[in-house]
Amino acid sequence: MKLVVVGNGMVGHRLVETLRARDARGGCDITVLAEESRPAYDRVRLSAWFDGEALELSCVDGVTVRLGEAATALDPAARTVTTAVASYSYDALVLATGSSPFVPPVPGCDLTGCFVYRTVDDLHALSAYAQAGSGPMTGVVVGGGLLGLEAANALRRLGVNAHVVELAPRLMPLQVDEAGGAMLRRHIEELGLTIHTGRMLQRVDGRSGRVSRVVFADGGVLSTDVVVFAAGVRPRDDLARAAGLTVGARGGVVVDHAGRTSAPDIYAVGECAEIGGRVYGLVAPGYAMAEMVADRLLGGDATFEGADTSTKLKLLGVDVASFGSTAGPLDVTFTDPATRVYAKLVLSDDAKTLLGGILVGDASAYATLRAQVGLPLLSTPLALLAPAGDGGVGANLPDTAQVCSCNAVTKATIVSAITGQGCADVAAVKECTRAGTTCGSCVPLLKQLLTESGVAMPTALCEHFDLSRQELFDLMRVRGITTFSQLIGEHGRGRGCDICKPVVASILASITGGYILDGEQASLQDTNDHFLANLQRNGTYSVVPRIPGGEITPEKLIVIGEVARDFQLYTKITGGQRIDLLGARVEHLPEIWRRLVDAGFESGHAYGKALRTVKSCVGTTWCRFGVQDAVGLAVALELRYRGLRAPHKVKAAVSGCARECAEARSKDFGVIATENGWNLYVGGNGGFRPRHAELLAVDLSTVDLIAIIDRFLMFYVRTADRLQRTSAWIEAMDGGLDHLRSVIVDDSLGLAAELEAAMTRHVASYADEWKSTLDDPDRLRRFVSFVNAPDTPDPSIAFSTERDQPVPLGRASPARQQPVLVGMPR
Amino acid sequence: MTGRRATPAAPGPPDTGTASWRTICAYDDLPPERGVAALLDGAQVAVFRTHDGSLHALDNLDPYANAQVLSRGIIGSRGGVPTVASPMHKQVYDLRTGQCLDQPELTVRTYPVRCRDGMVEVRCPS
Numbered sequence: 035m036k037l038v039v040v041g042n043g044m045v046g047h048r049l050v051e052t053l054r055a056r057d058a059r060g061g062c063d064i065t066v067l068a069e070e071s072r073p074a075y076d077r078v079r080l081s082a083w084f085d086g087e088a089l090e091l092s093c094v095d096g097v098t099v100r101l102g103e104a105a106t107a108l109d110p111a112a113r114t115v116t117t118a119v120a121s122y123s124y125d126a127l128v129l130a131t132g133s134s135p136f137v138p139p140v141p142g143c144d145l146t147g148c149f150v151y152r153t154v155d156d157l158h159a160l161s162a163y164a165q166a167g168s169g170p171m172t173g174v175v176v177g178g179g180l181l182g183l184e185a186a187n188a189l190r191r192l193g194v195n196a197h198v199v200e201l202a203p204r205l206m207p208l209q210v211d212e213a214g215g216a217m218l219r220r221h222i223e224e225l226g227l228t229i230h231t232g233r234m235l236q237r238v239d240g241r242s243g244r245v246s247r248v249v250f251a252d253g254g255v256l257s258t259d260v261v262v263f264a265a266g267v268r269p270r271d272d273l274a275r276a277a278g279l280t281v282g283a284r285g286g287v288v289v290d291h292a293g294r295t296s297a298p299d300i301y302a303v304g305e306c307a308e309i310g311g312r313v314y315g316l317v318a319p320g321y322a323m324a325e326m327v328a329d330r331l332l333g334g335d336a337t338f339e340g341a342d343t344s345t346k347l348k349l350l351g352v353d354v355a356s357f358g359s360t361a362g363p364l365d366v367t368f369t370d371p372a373t374r375v376y377a378k379l380v381l382s383d384d385a386k387t388l389l390g391g392i393l394v395g396d397a398s399a400y401a402t403l404r405a406q407v408g409l410p411l412l413s414t415p416l417a418l419l420a421p422a423g424d425g426g427v428g429a430n431l432p433d434t435a436q437v438c439s440c441n442a443v444t445k446a447t448i449v450s451a452i453t454g455q456g457c458a459d460v461a462a463v464k465e466c467t468r469a470g471t472t473c474g475s476c477v478p479l480l481k482q483l484l485t486e487s488g489v490a491m492p493t494a495l496c497e498h499f500d501l502s503r504q505e506l507f508d509l510m511r512v513r514g515i516t517t518f519s520q521l522i523g524e525h526g527r528g529r530g531c532d533i534c535k536p537v538v539a540s541i542l543a544s545i546t547g548g549y550i551l552d553g554e555q556a557s558l559q560d561t562n563d564h565f566l567a568n569l570q571r572n573g574t575y576s577v578v579p580r581i582p583g584g585e586i587t588p589e590k591l592i593v594i595g596e597v598a599r600d601f602q603l604y605t606k607i608t609g610g611q612r613i614d615l616l617g618a619r620v621e622h623l624p625e626i627w628r629r630l631v632d633a634g635f636e637s638g639h640a641y642g643k644a645l646r647t648v649k650s651c652v653g654t655t656w657c658r659f660g661v662q663d664a665v666g667l668a669v670a671l672e673l674r675y676r677g678l679r680a681p682h683k684v685k686a687a688v689s690g691c692a693r694e695c696a697e698a699r700s701k702d703f704g705v706i707a708t709e710n711g712w713n714l715y716v717g718g719n720g721g722f723r724p725r726h727a728e729l730l731a732v733d734l735s736t737v738d739l740i741a742i743i744d745r746f747l748m749f750y751v752r753t754a755d756r757l758q759r760t761s762a763w764i765e766a767m768d769g770g771l772d773h774l775r776s777v778i779v780d781d782s783l784g785l786a787a788e789l790e791a792a793m794t795r796h797v798a799s800y801a802d803e804w805k806s807t808l809d810d811p812d813r814l815r816r817f818v819s820f821v822n823a824p825d826t827p828d829p830s831i832a833f834s835t836e837r838d839q840p841v842p843l844g845r846a847s848p849a850r851q852q853p854v855l856v857g858m859p860r
Numbered sequence: 861m862t863g864r865r866a867t868p869a870a871p872g873p874p875d876t877g878t879a880s881w882r883t884i885c886a887y888d889d890l891p892p893e894r895g896v897a898a899l900l901d902g903a904q905v906a907v908f909r910t911h912d913g914s915l916h917a918l919d920n921l922d923p924y925a926n927a928q929v930l931s932r933g934i935i936g937s938r939g940g941v942p943t944v945a946s947p948m949h950k951q952v953y954d955l956r957t958g959q960c961l962d963q964p965e966l967t968v969r970t971y972p973v974r975c976r977d978g979m980v981e982v983r984c985p986s
Contacts, residue, residue, distance in 0.1 A: 497938065497939070498936075498937075519911075528936070528937040528938075528939075528940070529893075529910070529911050529935070529936050529937040529942070530934075530936045530937070531934065531936035531937070531938065531943065531945065531952070532933070532934040532936065532945035532950055532952070534936075535934050535936065536934070554892070554893075556891060556894065557891065557892060557893035557894050557934075557935065558934075559934075560934065560947065561929070561932040561933070561934075561947035562947075564894075564932065565932070569929065569932070569947055569948065571925065571927060571948070572927055573927040573928050573929045815889075816891070819897060819899075820896075820897050820898055820899040820904075821884060821885045821889060821890075821896040821897065821898050821907075822883075822884040822885055822898045822899060822900075823898075823899045826899060828897075828904075828928055829902070830904070830921075830927075830928045831928075
C-alpha cells in the first residue's frame with residue numbers, strides 16, 4: 035500500500051512511528067511530505083532550544099521523508115498529491131498539517147519586528163532580531179495562554195524585557211480559574227515580567243517600517259521593539275478545503291470517529307482535524323488520533339473515544355496543571371500565599387467523586403489525581419493534594435484508570451508489563467508501555483505501581499541485605515563501619531554474594547579511600563578489581579593504561595608498542611581515546627605494569643566501576659574553531675577524578691566548541707565550551723540504551739564547573755543504585771533533572787560543601803593502584819596461574835593469529851546458548 | 861594471605877590411602893573467602909577457603925564460558941549453601957556439590973580436599 039502523510043509534525047511523526055512499529059511485514063510504502071526543512075521535532079518544548087537541548091524526534095527507518103517539500107494540491111479523484119517539484123499517487127493519504135498561529139488582524143501586524151511563535155525557524159528569526167539590536171529591548175507577547183507564556187519565556191531567555199497582553203481577565207483562561215490565574219501571575223511577575231490582563235491590542239505602530247509601540251483599545255500605549263503573536267492557532271485546512279473536503283464551521287477537516295474525511299481513503303489527524311465537532315490543540319489527543327488511524331490503515335477497527343485534555347506544564351519555571359473538569363458542582367480549594375501554591379479539586383455534587391482540578395505552583399500530585407478522575411474519592415480531598423508517594427494510591431486505582439494520559443496507558447497495561455513481561459524498573463516500564471515518555475509527570479505513579487506489584491524495587495540489594503545501596507552507604511558512613519564482616523553480622527544475613535560484596539567494596543573505597551586489595555577487602559572484589567585488569571573470555575586479561583584526555587607523547591606510545599610486542603598482546607584503540615592491550619596472562623600482569631609504571635603510566639581503571647576517561651577534542655590548542663582549551667580541561671578533570679569508584683563506570687568528555695567533536699553529550703558528564711565558559715551536560719551514555727546528556731548549567735567558569743562536577747559525582751556515588759548509570763539515576767529521581775539541579779547547583783539540601791569536601795578527600799588520597807601493588811611483594815603473590823606451580827602458564831590458553839595479531843584460539847563455548855546473565859539482580 | 865591461623869581448619873574427609881592425596885600449598889597461602897587454582901597432572905582444580913575456614917575443591921573450568929576461571933569467582937552463600945559465582949557470567953555454583961544453582965543443566969566436578977599439618981591436600985583423580 036502506498037501511503038502519503040502530509041505533514042511532519044509531532045502527530046504525523048507518531049503516526050508513521052506507530053505504523054512502522056506495528057507493520058512488521060513492511061507492507062506499507064510510506065512517504066512523508068514535510069513543509070519544514072528540518073526533521074520532525076518536539077514543538078511542545080520549543081523554548082528548550084535555548085538550553086541547547088536536541089528537540090529532534092527519533093528517526094523512523096524505512097520511511098521516505100521529503101523535507102522542505104510542502105503539498106500544494108490534493109486531487110481525491112485522481113488520488114494524487116502535488117508539491118512544487120513532484121506529484122505523488124497514493125492508496126491512502128493522511129493529512130497531518132497541524133495549525134498555524136492566529137495573528138489578529140490589527141493594523142501594523144506585518145511590521146518588521148512582528149513575529150509568531152510556532153516553529154524552530156520562528157524561534158531563530160526572533161532570536162536573530164532580538165540579538166541584532168543595540169542595548170536592552172522591550173517585547174510584547176500578545177496572548178497569555180500557554181503558547182504566550184512559552185513565547186514570553188523565549189523573550190526572557192533572549193534578554194528582552196517582556197510584557198504579556200491577555201484579553202481575558204486572567205492568564206491561561208482555558209486551563210485555570212481566577213484564583214489559579216492570580217497565583218500564576220504572582221509567580222511570573224516575580225520573574226520581572228509585566229502582565230496586562232483584560233486589555234485588547236488595537237494596533238501596532240512603527241517607525242521606518244519597524245515596530246515602535248503598541249496601542250491598546252483603552253487608549254494606553256507601550257513602547258516596544260518586538261511583538262510576538264501567540265494568541266492561539268487555527269487549523270491548517272486549506273489543502274483539504276481546496277480539494278473539496280468537508281471542513282468545520284470554525285475550521286478543521288471534518289473526520290468521523292475513525293479519522294476518515296469526506297473523501298475516500300483520506301484521513302486527518304491532530305490539530306488540522308475536527309473530530310466529534312471539536313478541534314484539539316494538544317498533543318495527547320493528536321497522538322490518540324494518530325494511533326487510531328495507524329490501526330485503521332492496518333485493517334483494525336479502532337475508534338476515537340474522546341481525549342483527555344489534561345495538561346501539566348512548566349511555564350517560566352512554574353508548575354501549572356489542569357485535569358478533568360475545572361469547574362463543577364462542588365470544589366475544595368487550597369491557597370498557600372507563602373509557597374505560592376494554589377490547588378482546586380472539583381467534586382461531584384455528593385462530594386464523593388473527583389471530577390477534575392487545577393494545580394498552580396506545585397503539580398506533584400498531578401499524576402495520581404488525574405488517574406482518579408471519575409472515580410470515587412480514595413481519601414479526603416486535602417490528603418489527595420499531598421505529594422505523590424504517600425499512601426499507596428496506585429493499588430486503589432481501578433485497572434481502567436489512565437496513568438499516562440500523553441500516551442493513553444492504563445493501569446492494567448502497566449501492571450501487566452510489570453507482572454507479565456518482567457519490567458522491574460521505571461526505565462523498563464517506559465520502554466515497554468511508553469508510559470512516562472512524553473511529559474514524565476506519571477513517573478512517580480509508575481514507581482508506586484512497581485512497588486505495589488511486589489517487584490523488588492532496588493531497595494533490597496540481594497538476599498543478604500534488605501537495604502539499598504544508598505542506605506548501606508549512609509549506614510556505613512554514619513556508623514563508621516569499615517569491614518564487610520561487621521556489616522553483614524550486624525545488618526545482614528548469610529555470607530554475601532557477587533552482588534553485595536562488590537557494592538560494599540565500592541562503598542568502602544569511597545568512604546575509607548586507600549588500597550582496595552588488603553585484608554578482607556580483597557575477598558569482596560570482582561575478579562577485575564582483584565587482578566586490576568579486565569577478564570576476557572579465554573581467561574586472559576586486558577591492560578589499559580591511563581592516557582588523560584587522550585593526549586600522549588611519542589615516547590609513551592613507543593613504550594606501549596614495545597610492551598605489546600614483548601608480551602604478544604593484541605592492541606586496539608578504544609572509544610575513550612586510549613589503548614587496550616588484550617591477551618595478558620595473569621602471571622605477566624606485574625611485569626607488564628612494571629614497565630608501564632616505569633614509563634610514567636598509571637592504572638586506567640578500565641576494570642573498575644570507576645571513572646574511565648575524559649575524552650577531548652584538540653580545542654583552542656589546534657582547532658580553528660575552538661573557543662576554549664578542551665584538552666587542558668579534560669586532562670585536569672581526568673587527573674582530578676581518576677580512581678573515583680562509583681555505582682557504575684563513569685565516562686566524560688570535553689568539547690572545545692559547539693561542534694562537539696568529543697561527543698560529550700553521550701557521556702555521564704560532558705562539558706562543551708562556549709564563548710563565556712563551559713556548559714555542563716549530565717546523564718548521557720552509549721550502550722544498549724543510548725541517551726543524550728542533558729544541560730545542567732551554562733556558561734560556567736572553570737572553578738565553578740569543577741565545583742559542580744565534584745558535587746554531581748559525589749552525589750551520584752552516594753545515592754545511586756548498584757550498576758545504575760547516571761542517566762537511570764537521574765530518571766529515577768523524584769523531580770528528575772530539576773531536582774538534581776536544585777541539589778547540585780542551587781544547594782537546596784545544603785549538601786554542597788560536604789560533597790565538595792568528600793571529593794577533596796578523594797583527590798588527596800589518590801594513589802596509583804598498580805604502583806602500590808608493584809611496591810609490595812605480598813600484594814604481588816596473587817598474580818600466578820597455579821598456586822602449586824607459580825611458574826607454569828595456564829596450558830588451556832592458546833592463541834591464533836588474525837590480521838597479524840594474537841586472538842583467542844577457538845570460538846566461545848557452545849554451552850552459551852542462553853541469554854547472558856551480566857550480573858543482573860536475581 | 862597475610863596473618864597466621866592459630867588452629868588449622870576442621871579435618872577433611874577420612875584418609876582413604878595417602879597415595880592419591882596431593883599437597884598443593886600451605887593453608888595460610890589460601891586467601892580467606894577466595895579461591896586459588898592448582899595444577900594436578902594436567903587437571904586444573906579450584907580450591908576455596910570459606911569464612912569458617914572450611915575447604916572446597918571444584919573443577920576450575922567454567923562449563924558455560926569454557927574457560928579455566930572458577931577459582932577467581934566471588935565466594936558467598938545462597939540460602940545457607942556455600943557458593944562461588946563464576947567471574948565470567950556470574951552463574952552461581954554450590955561449593956559442596958558442584959551443582960549450578962542458576963542453570964540446572966550445568967555441574968562441575970568436585971574433589972576431596974583436606975588440611976593436614978597446615979598443608980592443603982586435594983585427592984587426585986585416578
